[in-house]
Amino acid sequence: MTVNGSERRRRSDGERTRAAILEAAARFATLEGIEGLTLGRLAEYAGMSKSSLFSAFGSKEELQLATIEEANEIFDREVVAPALEPGTPLERLRALCERFLSHVERYVFPGGCFFASAAAEIDTRQGLVRERVTGAVTDWLDLLEQQIRDAQKEGQLDAAEDATQLAFEVQALLLLANSQFVISGGDASPLDRARRGIERRLELAGAAPGTPYQRRRRST
């Protein structure tokens, strides 16, 4: 994911139109699947002519790749960039988790996390679409792990913890919260279960108790 959102340049009108189409495409893909993302079906969903989409994207794969790129931008804007504002690595780690859960709860994508949805769909396929999706998931896991390692260096987390293992456990809770939230049609209790599980796990790893996620959530 593009981590440094502040350096993003301003978009021209044409770029804004394209981005609006791709935002619609990203939302559509979390409902109907990234394999269901054809020029014809997107045209119907976004209320556009198929020919104008064809001239903008050319092929289904091009459309899929552009949609993944746009989903990365959205994820960066909604989750990553706000969480990486100045703070300690442990604060950033907690903020990444909370921003992730809040982007699910706020229906940034109507079918939950774009990348979780796409990864589950194309996990057994081959090709560029799969590569880009798995690349984004790996970047996210690396980002969590980096905050853990930095927090260990600064003494906020126990240096004896296996950072990769801890990132795996945090990610597991985030992803189950996402999938249960979506499948239940918007029950928030799995999000709170993830919050409790992550906070308890971080404290087990030596973290000083954080602001309760419940309260922090209200202000994000």
Add this chain to the structure above:
Amino acid sequence: MTVNGSERRRRSDGERTRAAILEAAARFATLEGIEGLTLGRLAEYAGMSKSSLFSAFGSKEELQLATIEEANEIFDREVVAPALEPGTPLERLRALCERFLSHVERYVFPGGCFFASAAAEIDTRQGLVRERVTGAVTDWLDLLEQQIRDAQKEGQLDAAEDATQLAFEVQALLLLANSQFVISGGDASPLDRARRGIERRLELAGAAPGTPYQRRRRST
């Protein structure tokens, strides 16, 4: 899921043929999606005529529902029934986790857990297929939770633990292991991360250390 496998009656030849077709269908669905499971594509995958499949199942939805039922039977046979053989509730809980991870590792379904795959795909849809899939996932979570409650009653786990929360955390680790194993094309390290995470979590909940999963895995 059908929990009591021992009461399953013997199948006739016709039923065995039908079961073989449906096993192929269940495997196919974890690769190409349960929405990709059409009579025509299954005929091609299983090397049969489309007309014979049509006479057996009639419609795509009928085929999907029969496939889910067969996947339940397979999951029961491979995961649930062996784990519920006599033992303490804590042993059964550990065995359920290990059998789940081992069924992923043994490629019982080539695209990983059938129900995780199907649930991610149809989470935003409506209808009977969705109901049956989410029902199976709920049954599995209830089964984990029941072992936890029973283990609490017998003093093997701390009575102060929230059983629903603990089942959620265990399930989170199992599902991330499943998805990372599939997406990596068979890297076993996520399975071991889940084993370590679950064992540590159970010990935090008061469990006496169990047989290391590594060793137990060899004998299952």
